[in-house]
Amino acid sequence: MNQEFLALNSKQAAVRIRNTGIEAVRVRDIINKGVRVYKDGKIGIAGSIGDVPDSVLLDNAIDNLSAGIEYPYSLSGNKTDHRDYTAGLMSQEELLGHAESVLDILRREYADFDFSETMSFNEVVLHMHNTEGLDLKHKDAYFSLGLVLKEKKSANLMDGSLSYRGRRFNPEKFWAFNRLFLEANRRRVELPEGDILPVFTLGSLAVGFLTDNLNGERYATGSSLFSGKIGRQLFNEKITLEQNRDPRLANQAFFDMEGVVMPDDRCVMIENGKLINVFTDKRNAALYNLPHTGSASGDIDGIPELAGAPLRFRTDSRNLEEALDGRKAVFVWITSGGDFTHDGTFAAPVQVSFLFDGERLIGKLPEFTIRSHLNKMLGDDYIGTFDNACLYYSDFPTQLQGCYMTIAR
Amino acid sequence: MFEYPEGLYVDVRIEEYNYTTISFKKNTLQEQKVRENKGAFIRVFDGQRWYYASITDLDNIQAHIDALAKMAVPNPRILEHPIVKAFEINRDTVIRYDKQSIAGIPVQEKQALLEEFISLMSDPAIVHHASYYSDERAVKSIYSSKGTKVTFDKQNCGIFLSLDLVCGDNRDRMAVVKGDVFFENLKDTKDYFAAEIEKNIQYTRDAKPVTPGEYPVLLSPLAAGIFTHESFGHKSESDFMVGDEAMMAEWPLEKTVGLELLNIVDDGMYPGAGYTPYDDEGTGAKKTYLIAKGKLTGRLHSAATAAQLAEPLTGNARAMSFAFEPIVRMTTTYIEKGDRPLSGILAEMDRGIFVDTVNHGSGMSTFTMAPARAYLIENGRITQPVKISVITGNVFATLAEVDAVSAEFEMHTFGGGCGKMEQQGLPVGFGGPYTRVRKLNVQ
Structure with missing residues (x-):
């Protein structure tokens, strides 16, 4: 009988902020454990929140074999890979110091706004090992700042946000960007003329819909918009989309929940606009005769399942100002509540956005709605995916994506 | 039970959970999970700042209290602090x-019930399906240095079916969900599931893109619940108002915000997802009229916001789990039913949209609702299914646009998860009557 052990240790020190002042300090140290046993093509699972001994969980997992859950797939094994992406730790005192410093500037220079929510320092260790010689460990630590911005003269619940996430925190860089950003929040501007405008976002508006439709199970059973289209040109030739678990790009482990590590932590789904792959775990790859892409997700104490995959566009365009060619664009900061219909039609209200010249956020725009269709957003109306060199909200390499969209004022 | 440090307010919330999840993909069992988890959240207050710890080693609660107390500055007058004074004992x-x-029902019995529902999904238009049973029983105990000592339980269970549908060129993923506080009552829901599955197939087969524009919209009880929660409920959470003069000026108590027919309630004693006889700082649940006869009459409070706004406690300090501190949240929020039959309200509508089921909603300055099933209303009848990406309305304006509420009323007390900042997926109850809004933006 094979045995597999997973443990996720999450530590957090957080400063809770209300009305631009420190309201509370919170500490958290939680361990989640999972144990899986494999016997005669069946899997049994057990788990806990808290440090329950492995021997107890092992007995519970053996009991769970009686449920008869089929798992006739070979375990990942014979691989040791320990990676530590921690760039430095931040003590509780240092965290409080950063919080007080940021809030002091906000109170003095931006008293027309109110800021609330959280700054935190987070440490994560995810360890997975089994009796087949698999031993994977991912260790990381990062600072996170997420403040809701509220204009004091406004009766809205919120009017924007300040955000930052990174393994390091550089206050000089943070303020160099956020002073301009907060000035842009103060400056009201009008939407440019025209019903169709270039619209830019942090990352891609389409990534959630693509995740749903590139799911191998949905592809194989016929309910994906892309079913039967592997090998076909779907989108603009510039577009390459990959499953990307590279921890240098985001806070994410380099392995999936079946202990699979892909070469270079990547797997291409769409290449030059053509559908190459859909994402699969071991079960769905075997069931539907699809290439296995190492995409199992699931709870620490759960059965591996196929739900989502960390999709990321490859940067395909270099010069944002040149792409805009002197036109002004809309930069969407917050859009909440919009959606795609299942045929790919998209509409979303834009709650917070800015006029954007490719380098700077010029001023804050009124609310409006954006409309398009997936095939247009990633087809003829696609502008490009650019490395983000102008908006400092993370020390991870982030991207901006643009396409032309219909604006309903 | 605990030794509380001098000069500080302390409360301890201990939570014990027992839950089950069972899932199938088509007829194949995917997961059968039974878990028991325990944890605690500790708060220490010195009058200036709060200190929190979330822990799972329940044998060491006292040590964590003492560690938090060392971070605080003892305050001999802590009992006179307005927030501490506001706490109920x-x-x-x-x-x-x-x-x-x-928790006492064998997992095999739960699985057998779920398997009965799988047979409902045999229509060839259902190309794939997944079935889920989940339940949770929680026992919470709250202790405070002021003398509170309360223990209560709550439970909920439900079935969730996810359908991947293909009808010609039309595809959709639809869901049917139903819950109850008692397992036995789930056994009587098969007819409901069968009817909803059939409606989803018909919708997927016949739905056509909507012509975008402004429409009168008739909301089902489910949609009315989401509308109430997103368009107004969050606005009534008073942590958004503390220190916010603009919001207080916009939403003063006694302001008329709707027609006389509009009454909106939050009730922590309503059984189901939002049931909270004591909130997570030990305040007893209240039935709070947020709007009565179209006038703003109440707000939702924690002890801190009640003290800061000098308003009564409402029992709405809730945390998603022992990993978080309580913040102001809704419990079960709904529009009270009216006295008009649905048929009469519908008959008045020459043209409009009927929103039957909803995928998700959100509420900032604009509230949004992404319908799963929606239909045209033509000449007083519900007719053509239509695909809608999103329905939007201005939060400040839409309440005043509610012009009819039906005598028919339904409550949904399972599957509703509310997100607020870092605490996502808090169970809440929602529902209401069929509710007509004179105009909303449909895309």
């Missing part, structure tokens, strides 16, 4: 569900 045990505890 309650001593009570409210164990309602031990005789019909979900």
Whole structure:
């Protein structure tokens, strides 16, 4: 009988902020454990929140074999890979110091706004090992700042946000960007003329819909918009989309929940606009005769399942100002509540956005709605995916994506 | 039970969870999970700042209290602090569900029930399906240095079916969900599931893109619940108002915000997802009229916001789990029913949209609702299914646009998860009557 052990240790020190002042300090140290046993093509699972001994969980997992859950797939094994992406730790005192410093500037220079929510320092260790010689460990630590911005003269619940996430925190860089950003929040501007405008976002508006439709199970059973289209040109030739678990790009482990590590932590789904792959775990790859892409997700104490995959566009365009060619664009900061219909039609209200010249956020725009269709957003109306060199909200390499969209004022 | 440090306010919330999840993909069992978890959240207050710890080693609660106390500055007048004064002192045990505890039902029985529902999904238009049973029983105990000592239980269970549908060129993913506080009652829901599955197939087969524009919209009880929660409920959470003069000026109590027919309630005693006889700082649940006869009459409070705004406690300080501190949240929020039959309201509508089921909603300055099933209303009848990406309305304006509420009323007390900042997926109850809004933007 094979045995597999997973443990996720999450530590957090957080400063809770209300009305631009420190309201509370919170500490958290939680361990989640999972144990899986494999016997005669069946899997049994057990788990806990808290440090329950492995021997107890092992007995519970053996009991769970009686449920008869089929798992006739070979375990990942014979691989040791320990990676530590921690760039430095931040003590509780240092965290409080950063919080007080940021809030002091906000109170003095931006008293027309109110800021609330959280700054935190987070440490994560995810360890997975089994009796087949698999031993994977991912260790990381990062600072996170997420403040809701509220204009004091406004009766809205919120009017924007300040955000930052990174393994390091550089206050000089943070303020160099956020002073301009907060000035842009103060400056009201009008939407440019025209019903169709270039619209830019942090990352891609389409990534959630693509995740749903590139799911191998949905592809194989016929309910994906892309079913039967592997090998076909779907989108603009510039577009390459990959499953990307590279921890240098985001806070994410380099392995999936079946202990699979892909070469270079990547797997291409769409290449030059053509559908190459859909994402699969071991079960769905075997069931539907699809290439296995190492995409199992699931709870620490759960059965591996196929739900989502960390999709990321490859940067395909270099010069944002040149792409805009002197036109002004809309930069969407917050859009909440919009959606795609299942045929790919998209509409979303834009709650917070800015006029954007490719380098700077010029001023804050009124609310409006954006409309398009997936095939247009990633087809003829696609502008490009650019490395983000102008908006400092993370020390991870982030991207901006643009396409032309219909604006309903 | 605990030794509380001098000069500080302390409360301890201990939570014990027992839950089950079972899932199938088509006829193949995917997961059968039974878990028991325990944890605690500790708060220490010195009058200036709060200090929190979330822990799972329950044998060391005292050590964590002492560690937090060392970070605080003892305050000999802590009992006179307005927030501390506002805390109720309650001593009570409210164990309602031990005789019909979900935790006592064998997992095999739960699985057998779920398997009965799988047979409902045999239509060839259903190209794939997944079925889920989930339940949770929680026992919470709250202790405070002021003397509160309350223990209560709550439970909920439900079935969720996810359908991948293909009808010609039309595809959709639809869901049917139903829950109850008692396992036995789930056994009577097969007809409901069968009817909803059939409606989803018909919708997927016949739905056509909507012509975008402004429409009168008739909301089902489910949609009315989401509308109430997103368009107004969050606005009534008073942590958004503390220190916010603009919001206080916009939403003063007694302001008329709707027609006389509009009454909106938040009730922590309503059974189901939002049931919270004591909130997570030990305040007893209240039935709070947020709007009565179209006038703003109340707000939702924690002890801190009640003290800061000099308003009464409402029992709405809730945390998603022992990993978080309580913040102001809704419990079960709904529009009270009216006295008009649905048929009469519908008959008045020459043209409009009927929103039957909803994928998700959100509420900032604009509230949004992404319908799963929606239909045209033509000449007083519900007719053509239409695909809608999103329905939007201005939060400040839409309440005044509610011009009819039906005598028919339904409550949904399972599957509703509310997100607020870092705490996502808090169970809440929602529902209401069929509710007509004179105009909303449909895309």
